[in-house]
Amino acid sequence: MEAIVLLGAPGAGKGTTAEGIVAAARYAHLATGDMLREAVKNGTEFGKVADGFMKRGELVPDEIIVKIVDARLVGGGKDARYMFDGFPRTLEQSRLLEACLKQQGGSLKHVFFLEAPRDLLISRLTGRRICRSCGRNFHVVNIPPKKAGVCDLCGGELYQRSDDQESTILNRLEVFRKQTESLVAHYERAGVLVKIDAAQHRDVIIAKVLELLK
Numbered sequence: 662m663e664a665i666v667l668l669g670a671p672g673a674g675k676g677t678t679a680e681g682i683v684a685a686a687r688y689a690h691l692a693t694g695d696m697l698r699e700a701v702k703n704g705t706e707f708g709k710v711a712d713g714f715m716k717r718g719e720l721v722p723d724e725i726i727v728k729i730v731d732a733r734l735v736g737g738g739k740d741a742r743y744m745f746d747g748f749p750r751t752l753e754q755s756r757l758l759e760a761c762l763k764q765q766g767g768s769l770k771h772v773f774f775l776e777a778p779r780d781l782l783i784s785r786l787t788g789r790r791i792c793r794s795c796g797r798n799f800h801v802v803n804i805p806p807k808k809a810g811v812c813d814l815c816g817g818e819l820y821q822r823s824d825d826q827e828s829t830i831l832n833r834l835e836v837f838r839k840q841t842e843s844l845v846a847h848y849e850r851a852g853v854l855v856k857i858d859a860a861q862h863r864d865v866i867i868a869k870v871l872e873l874l875k
């Protein structure tokens with residue numbers, strides 16, 4: 662099993678980068694945020710617990726994250742290649758990932774750290790719109806759809822995530838600084854961290870990541 666991680670503050674462009682990688686390379690995209698939103702939508706036991714944390718922009722407890730990630734890794738086989746997006750977010754989650762990879766004889770190949778200044782993160786998050794049907798990301802200014810409110814790809818309705826409101830955004834950025842930034846030092850020490858300037862155009866970022874994955 663091989664794994665790569667997309668690490669970065671909310672709005673750094675993890676989801677958009679993941680879309681580009683999946684289109685060009687054989688990686689299963691595991692975004693814990695997407696998995697949790699699905700659980701909330703379906704009203705599952707985990708979804709009911711996660712909902713409040715997500716609305717406040719706080720991290721969902723590690724026990725839940727561990728279970729949802731574990732369930733997705735079961736039966737992947739030794740040739741499986743995973744791209745984690747938004748996971749791990751705490752040192753405890755990174756330990757879980759390392760244990761899991763070790764157990765399956767796999768390795769963590771790269772951790773791509775998408776770095777962007779705070780102002781850019783805020784403007785990206787406030788303008789972000791997502792397709793309700795296919796999940797494609799848009800931005801009202803940077804990646805506008807051809808027709809306002811409508812997905813270019815599938816014609817689905819574009820919506821704004823409830824946690825992309827300014828007050829929640831500020832909390833999510835603070836949570837990232839407090840709880841997730843320590844992972845940067847952790848992965849730097851492990852020699853797997855690749856820093857990427859996330860202010861660059863998404864095509865440049867995707868090309869850089871794909872080059873390193875060759």
Ligand code: AMP
Nearest residue numbers: 693694714715718719720721747748750
């Ligand atoms: P995201 O889509 O990655 O921005 O995640 C949206 C929300 O889901 C976050 O603000 C957290 O509440 C929750 N979440 C997603 N991934 C994790 C994780 N690995 N650990 C804890 N909470 C998470």
